Structures are given as structure tokens and as C-alpha cells.
Amino acid sequence: MAGHVGGTEGGRNSMDKSITLPPDEIFRNLENAKRFAIDIGGSLTKLAYYSTVQHKVAKVKSFDHSVKEAEGDPVYEISVQEEITARLHFIKFENAYIETCLDFIKDHLVNTETKVIKATGGGAHKFKDLIEKKLKLKVDKEDEMTCLIKGCNFVLRNIPHEAFVYAKHADPEFRFQNTHPDIFPYLLINIGSGVSIVKVESEDKFERVGGSSIGGGTFWGLGALLTKTKRFDELLQLASRGQHSNVDMLVKDIYGGAYESLGLTGDLIASSFGKSATTDKQFSKEDMAKSLLHMISNDIGQLACLYARLHNLSTVYFGGFFIRGHPVTMHTITYSINFFTKGEVQALFLRHEGYLGTIGAFLKGAEEDNPNQYSWGENYAGSSGLMSVSPDINPMQRARSGTFDMLEMDRLERQLVNLPLLQDPSSYIPDTVDLTEDSHAREYWLSCFEEALDGVVKRALASQPDILEAAERAEKFRQKYRHKLQTLRQQPFAYGSLTVRSLLDTREHCLNEFNFPDPYSKIKQRENDMALKYYQKVVRALEDLSWEQRQFALVRGLLAGNVFDWGAKAVSDVLETDPGFGFEQAKQQLQERPWLVDAYNQWIERLKGEPHKCALFFVDNSGIDIILGVFPFVRELLIRGTQVVLASNSLPALNDVTNNELHILTERIAGMDPVIQAAVKDDRLTLVQSGSSSPCLDLSRLDKVLATVVRERRTDLVIIEGMGRAIHTNYYAALSCESLKLAVIKNSWLADRLGGKIFSVVFKFEVPPKTQGLH
């Protein structure tokens, strides 16, 4: 029923009493903290606060070109500005540390105007006086279930890969679910000391439809009586070693085998603890604990199924301290749900389940800031990720996960939505390879990122040559990212499915964390300058070609431009050693046709038909790629009568062109090229930001403005360029309109996997089945 942990004993408070991590690494950004919330459970305390982080951001600004420019002047200037962004901090620690933690917060909470702290959880009233005394904040209690639901909605909406199914014998054990665009309705089964079953229909509409008194408290209380074992996690450990069939009466104990006419197998439990009623012997603690665990898990699973059926719901999340990352209980609950629903309903668990209460309490207190109006993103640099508290896992990890755990979420500048052109948003998976499942690929990429780390550190340092403490920050970045990679090697599921994208994004988050907002800014600037000088020459050369020849040259130009990618090790080595490496050399590197994936003929045939209404182009690198590859291609589309929307990153990632930079470049090109100028003027060429700051692309999290533009212009062609956006992600993305996915494979391992060689070309032209008949 109520989701409380009643007792005060039982957590891990007999373990290391000292704070094993320096508190300043845990309670970060306290100086500007405001709006606090706390959720005190039976053994763990969860604290939430809103804070602001001051960050360096790279800005580019166009020089005034009205005055005659000198030869060799850069096209724009780079400046680093300070920007303030909002961040949510969530910290989980053991109740034993509560006083130490409150003291630390008190000492560091300097200029806050906060007067109250929202509180929830069973322990809230117990620690009320302590909190009020220490923090001089008024404790304001919030309803537990309301907080839980609010928190649940928030994580489901904002954290991709929040929910997962658990399969004990699978590798990996965690299988993350796609974020369904519509999270409602769902059933939340909260297993605290009792069980609450809540049906959630919308943000504000939920109802406790049922419950049971047989819950975590029953396992703990009855388990303690039966085994004389005091602590909850010790009981789970006992259970994981026991044999329930020594205590339970199974169908085969009654029937001698299966009860075939009813399809009940012999191993099914007919009567929990049935053997202890009829035999006069001693039962082991392990066996009794196991039997008890099965009894309770099965019972909860059965009720969950009955309620799911009654309310016709198939999305069922489980939470509460009974579940909280324990593989043992996740397994028994999963088993029970599978048994009772015959696989129709899956038991879903949440990565941040332990934080739901405090997130909800926080949101209650922050209503005037309208946190639900924004999109939020998990900050991989600041969050500790999902740690297994499995008793089976080695003690080192357990101790770590038992002490502190952090979740940080950044407020994103804009609201993120699905690309309206996804064929089926609910089944869209951005990533091509799930490294959590593919251990060979995982091994390769983790090593690859590890090896590239020195280069990234060097690049970061080089981007801030005049700043003294940059070396220190660069070193901190190195340690942070290396630590992340090590964690991911141990627990690939820590942040949801591990993918090349998540590895890249984590690196970007870590760079930002240590104030290296744009390590490639100078390189991008140099390359843009250089490429602009060749633009007119390239366009003229293309104009001299016949139509057929020109189309091929344009595609080749696009592909050659895409070779200039500092994210690819093979290329960055070349660019580093041969600064003269240019467009023509790049063209020579390209694979000759037939390409690895070669739909060029279909594309040409298509071009002979009706022009597209509007093309959405997700661009990749700066310099030669965007200027000499993309723009001539775009120019040809415009001449054909196709409108073009260029979507670029909102914030820097590697040498990808940012929206900010693209605006300046477009302006410059327009100055040289009347076709582009006219298109910009007539709004036939539009620049939008993608909302992303990743070298990859998640089409389910795009700027809302982009989605609106795409819809308004009746976009019928999507072009996705580059390894990050078209190979690592979206290779299999099915769109409801025609699409062109093109990239040069600049990684020999990946080329090998795809059955090609380095610099193989992927040119994929896809036409959705529905529109195929119309052409």
C-alpha cells in the first residue's frame, strides 16, 4: 500500500561510515542552488536542487564586411562567452550520512533566497527538525504518491532509455526500451513496505486503483523472523543462494509430475511453505528466504496482471525499495509477470527509479519555473549512471553504488520533438548498433575512444592556448572521460544502451564540464576560410559540365567533402600531418563505383522526374564539406525548384558546423553567388538548428521549430550526411518520405564490418513503399 520503508535499520549503514567521495564532487554547484527537495526513505536519502552553471560557450561573430577586407583576414571571429544554464542535481546517499551532508550544504549554501525545502518519503517527518535546524529551511511535506508519479512522468519524458526489461540470463541483462512519444496511460506498481498500484492517465490524472499489504515490508519483516537476518539486502543475498523447492510444495510433490490437463508444470509452486507444514525438519535460512521471495514476487506479479487486465493496460512499471536495482527481485517479478500474462505484458523497470520521489517533490516546488515546459537531458558527465547493487556483483562496485549516486539533468534551450517524417515514431531506434548487445563492437569502440583520448586532450588544450589553467582542466577532462569509459566497460548499461553516439555524447558532455566548449573552433575557422576561397571556382567548374556529368560531380563532391572529418582517426591523422590535403586529394581517396551501397542510378532516375518540394538536409562538417560539398549540391536543388532547409547543430561537437557558423557562411556564400542570395532572400533556403549538440543524430529529439518548418514546407526529401548521422545512427531509420543517406566510411574496422574498405562509399536512396506507386 503505502510506499514506505518503516524501519531505520537495514540499509547499508554498517558499511563504511565515512564519506568516501569528497562532498564537493557530489554536491556540485551549491553556490547558486535554489529550490530544494528531499526524499527520505528507510535507508537512503535523495536530495534534489536546482542550480545554474556558468559555462564557457564558443560564439562566432561576423566581421564587418562593409569595409574592404584585407587578404588573409578570417571570415569571422571566435569569442568565448560565459553563459548560464540551468541544471538539476539529484543526489542519493545513505541515511547515515544525513547529518554530514546537511552540514556541508549549510556551509556552502551562500546566496540562496530559498526558504523552504519540499520533503517526501517516510523518513521526512523523522528528520524534519534536523533539517530545519541545520539548513534554516522550512520543511514542506508533499504527498508521496503524487511526487512519485510526477517524477515518473518526468524521467519517462526526458530520459531516452529510461525504461528497461530485465532478463537474468541474457547478455546484457538489461534491455532498454524506446521512448514512446506518448507515455500515457501506464500502470505503476510501487513496492515499498506494501504495494500500491497506480493507474496514470495523464500528467495530472492518476488513481490508486489497488494495492496489497504483501510487499517489501513483508519480505523484510517475515524474512527477519524466519532467518534471524536483520538487513534487507542480506536477506536478498540469502535468497539468491537458496533452493525454494526444499520449502515449497510443488505441483510435482502433489501429482508426482505435471498437472497436465491444466498445463501446470511439475516445478510450479502449488503451496508456498507447504513443505514446512508437513515435514518436521530444519530448513536452511537460504531456502526459506528464497521461498519467501518467490511467494511475494509471484503474488505481486499476479495482482499486477489482474489490475493490468482490468484496466486494459500493457505498460507496467515497477518501482519501490523492493525493486530498486536489485537483480534478484527484478528477476522474480519479471518471471511472475511472464507466467501470469503468458508474455502479453512485460515488466518494465526504470533506471532512475530511486529518484522519482525527490524529482516529483522538486517539481512540486518548482511549478512557478514551469520545468515541464522545457526539455531536459541527462548529463553523462555529472551522472553516475545505473549501478547494479546486485549481491552477485563484486563488493568493490557494491560499496561504490551504496555510498553515493548522482543524476544531473541539463535544461535544454528548446523543446525537443519527433521528426514528423518518421514512419513509426514508436519503433524508431536512432542507433544502428547496440554496443550493450554486441560485445565485439563494444570492445572495439571502447578501445578506439580510449586511444583517441590523448588526441582529444591535445586538441582541447590547443583551443585555449592563452589560458593558464587550461592544462589542469584538460587533465581533469582526461581523468573524467577515462573513468567513464572504464565504468562503461564494467557496466555497459550504465546510461541506457551503449552506442557510438552515447560514447561521443559523453565525451562532449565531459569537455563542456571542464569548459572546453569548442576545441575545434580554430580548425573550423581556418578550414572555412580556406574553402570559401575555392567556392566560386568549384561552382564554375560544375557549370561547365553536362547535366549527367554535373549530377555525378555533385554527389562526388558531397562525398569528398565528407572525408574532412576530425572525428575519424584515419582522417585526423592525415589532416594533422598534411595540412595541404585538399578537395582533389579527397576525391582521389574515394572508392570508385560501384560503391559499397550504391543507389546512384535510382537517384539519377528520380532527378529526371518531378522536382522535390522541399529537402531537409542534416549537414555534417565545416570547411570543405559544407562549403564545397553541400552548398553546390544545395544550389542545384534550388535551381531545380526544390526548397532547402539546412539543419545544423545548435552547439558545437567535433568539427561539425554549428548553426551559428552556418549563418555566417551562408551570408558569405550569398555574397558570391546570386543563386544562393536569391534563395535566402525568397526564403527558399532556410537555416534551422537541429536542437542537438552531438556528432550523431536522434530524429526523435529535434528542435520543435525544425519540426514546424518541416511540416509547413511539406518536406518530401530528407538528406542525412556523414558517418555519425547516417551510419552510426539512422542507417535503418524508416522515413515517410524519400531519403538520401550518404557517408564515406573513414574507419577501417567499421568498413570491414560492412564488408568494404576504408573510404568506401555508402549512398543509400530510399523511397517509402506508400509513395513509390505515385512516381
Place this chain on the structure above:
Amino acid sequence: MKLISIKKPAFPWFGMDIGGTLVKLVYFEPKDITAEEEQEEVENLKSIRRYLTSNTAYGKTGVRDVHLELRNLTICGRTGNLHFIRFPTLAMHRFIQMGSDKNFSSLHTTLCATGGGAYKFESDFMTVADLELLKLDELDCLIHGLLYVDSVGFNGHPECYYFENPSDTQNCVKKPCCLDNPFPMLLVNIGSGVSILAVYSKDNYKRVTGTSLGGGTFLGLCCLLTGCETFEEALEMASKGDSSNVDKLVKDIYGGDYERFGLQGSAVASSFGHMMSKEKRESISKEDLARATLVTITNNIGSIARMCAVNEKIERVVFVGNFLRINTVSTKLLAYAMDFWSKGQLKALFLEHEGYFGAVGAFLELLKSSEEA
């Protein structure tokens, strides 16, 4: 007048239900034996009859429930009394040995048996006592037996009863009733484990679900927690205990009702929830533990049964099984739970012969099998 010649099965007439914990045996004692028959009756048949009808206890653990005896029953053209006998399944081997010792196999009767033990002990019956069992499905037998006993009544009284004012402990009274139009009904059979059936007619039913938290769980946990040894002992302790010392109630957490969700302060929030605390574990009495175990198991069955009734759209919930024997705490609690949580929509019904319907069903099958032969 039409004379119907029924080929009667040979005596003795038994029906047996071998469950996980208990064996239930019904025995028909003919009272209309003619002198001629008396003479023909073989000696060991006579001795069986005398042994069963003149005793109320058999060995250390066998018991005849005299108060349940159905008198002057006419069945298959014979009139007699139906006796109800039970003994622990653990004594099954001794029982089979006795069948062998008394040369039961010479009686040319079919031994109709149901329950899991009919399968489990089949080969033992054969090898030890040279007896062939007619194995019958336990759910078929349960339903047929129940409908039969209800139709003949309990020595002139109704077999079925319910509780009037189930939500008012002061005025809650047992009332007899008739199961005239019993379908559809949700039949909840609480033995060692629990089976829940939706019954639409005599031969049309489905097993909706079951739970392993049943009578065996109550007794098993009680034995472990209190050191008691029998169901009677466990119930006796439970009747003296107070579960609120063991269970955490809503008011223990919220100080009163949890109004946001309409939960009364007296509702159990967490069964055995107080036992998370070491101090409370050390001071708790065995009686309180027994009571909490009983209440936990009973409420859970009630909750599952109620959900099934709602899902199956059945309003009549019939509880049977030996867990309910001498167990008014549970019957009243089930009656209350059905009434309270369904806001009076559901009605809990009980039957006097609680756990014997499977055995009666097997017994009826014996008569039927001979009829068809």
C-alpha cells in the same frame, strides 16, 4: 409403474481425494442391507464397514467428521449414510499398506480417486495393494460433488451459508441460504494452495487462476514462526492473537486515514511490516504472529478472488476447501473483504462440507461408471 434396473456397483462405495496435505475420504454405509445380502457379504467388507462406522478416529491422525455425516441418503437405489473421513497425506503409505493387509483388492470394487495423489500414488496402490485406481480430474470432481451435496442438503438444512452484516463485527451473523441458481459462480478452493474457477454450468467451467499462498502457507509459516505442529493448534493461537502488533497499518504510517486515496487508518499497509524493527521482533507473541499469518493469507486470497470476480463479471463467490475448517476468523474476513472492497457488489458464500467435495465427486463418479458399464 416403470421399473428401472440399475446395475449397482459392488460395495464398498468410496470416493477419495488425495490432496497435498490431506486425504479426504467419503464412505457410503448402506443402511438397507437385506438379510440375504448380509449373508452374502464377505467378511472383510463387513469388517471395513464396522471399522469405519464404529470409530471416529483412525490411527493417530485419521479423523471422521461425525458432524458432517449425511444421513438417510438415497443414491443409486440404496439408502444409507455418507461418512466423511480425513487423514494427512503423509499417512498415505500406511493407508495403502492397510489396503494390502485387508486384501482390499479381492472386493472387486473400483477405487475412484482424485487430487494430485491419485497420480502420485497410483503405482504404489498397484504394486503394494494390487489396486487399480480410477483417476479423476480434481476440478470436475469438486464441482460435481459441490452441486450434489448442495442439492441433497445437509440433513434437512441448507448446505450453503453466508454472513449477514459482514462489515459490522458486532452484528455479523451466519445465515443459511440456498444455492438454487448457482451459476455463474466463482469457486475459490483453498487447500494447500488455491484454485479459482469460473463455473458457468455443471460441465462448463474454467480455471481462472490460482495462488500458492494457501492453507499450506498458513500452516507452514505458523509452524516455522511459532513451533506449532497442527492446523488446530495454529488456529487456536491465531484466535487469541492481535495482528496489529505485527502488521503495519495505514495509521502507523500516516497517523490516520490516507485520505488522498481513501484508505482507512485501520487498513493493513504492510503485512509483517512491524517486524522490520528488531525491538518489535523481540517482543512479539506467538499468538500475534499466528494471527497475522492467518490474516495475511486470508486477505490475499480475498483480494485475488475479488479481482477475478470483477474481471470475470461474476458476483457470487463461493469459498470452499479445508483451510476454512473451524476457521471462522477467515470466513468472516473473506465475507467482509468481498463486501467492503466491492461496496456490496460481491457476495461471499460458504459450504458446510468445506473440503470434501472432491471426494464426493469421486464417489459420484464410481456410481456413474458402474451405471454406464
